[in-house]
Amino acid sequence: MRGRGRFITVEGLEGAGKSTCLAGIEQYLRGRGLDPVMTREPGGTPLGEAIRQLLLGFDHADMNADAETLLVFAARAEHLAKVIRPALEAGRPVVCDRFTDATYAYQGGGRGLGEARIEALESWVQQGLVPDLTVLLDVPIELGLARAGRRSAPDRFEQERLEFFERARAMYRARAQRMPERIVMIDASAPAEEVLAAITSALGRLLDGAG
Numbered sequence: 001m002r003g004r005g006r007f008i009t010v011e012g013l014e015g016a017g018k019s020t021c022l023a024g025i026e027q028y029l030r031g032r033g034l035d036p037v038m039t040r041e042p043g044g045t046p047l048g049e050a051i052r053q054l055l056l057g058f059d060h061a062d063m064n065a066d067a068e069t070l071l072v073f074a075a076r077a078e079h080l081a082k083v084i085r086p087a088l089e090a091g092r093p094v095v096c097d098r099f100t101d102a103t104y105a106y107q108g109g110g111r112g113l114g115e116a117r118i119e120a121l122e123s124w125v126q127q128g129l130v131p132d133l134t135v136l137l138d139v140p141i142e143l144g145l146a147r148a149g150r151r152s153a154p155d156r157f158e159q160e161r162l163e164f165f166e167r168a169r170a171m172y173r174a175r176a177q178r179m180p181e182r183i184v185m186i187d188a189s190a191p192a193e194e195v196l197a198a199i200t201s202a203l204g205r206l207l208d209g210a211g
């Protein structure tokens with residue numbers, strides 16, 4: 001019988017290069033004979049995608065930070081039940097573009113909610129399931145914003161002030177320092193090929209049982 005699949009998450013501020021790296025991660029895993037489920041948060045299910053619209057759009061632009069956090073976890077509960085757990089139990093790797101570290105960064109750090117309430121929701125919703133590997137693409141805020149700014153109109157998070165992203169980045173980095181066995185922080189200001197090489201090397205360690 002196959003074992004449980006590996007759960008891999010990719011994190012970073014906007015413009016860090018997550019979308020760019022996800023294609024390379026999928027290609028690497030397929031090259032290793034695996035059949036990964038590629039998904040994202042908020043989203044990944046019809047309900048999750050509807051919640052994503054609420055979170056990123058401007059219809060409820062002034063939503064309360066607790067409400068925002070609960071919406072993120074509502075989408076996550078559905079995602080875990082319908083997509084993530086079934087795939088892991090079937091032995092497939094799951095690669096998720098953002099997960100709970102983003103909640104710590106954006107709601108805990110950015111919105112100033114702190115970690116305790118997020119820990120409580122994490123333990124309720126995830127029941128002990130945490131990623132096996134988290135790739136944190138770390139970029140200076142201005143560089144990430146400049147890269148992202150080349151594209152479309154900003155969403156509700158992208159139009160936040162610089163200090164919001166500074167707090168989010170500080171939370172991401174603090175968590176990476178505290179959990180080096182799970183979170184691999186990569187300097188994402190490097191050229192894309194170098195970033196991908198660092199990611200595949202971390203994936204190789206995970207799959208070969210050394211990480």
Ligand code: Z5A
Pocket residue numbers: 012013014015016017018019020021041042056072097098099100102103104106107147148150157158188189190191192193195
């Ligand atoms: N959110 C939250 O608040 N709480 C939560 O719990 C969760 C999420 C899960 C949506 O996330 C928002 O949800 C997010 C936080 C919130 N908002 N913010 N900010 P998202 O992941 O969907 O959106 P995003 O962070 O805005 O993603 P993004 O802007 O698409 O960033 P990216 O995927 O990291 O960047 P990219 O598209 O790969 O790259 C951007 C550009 O840079 C592109 O033109 C690339 O060609 C270029 N690029 C990428 N890498 C490089 C390198 N290495 N060198 C040069 N150029 C590069």
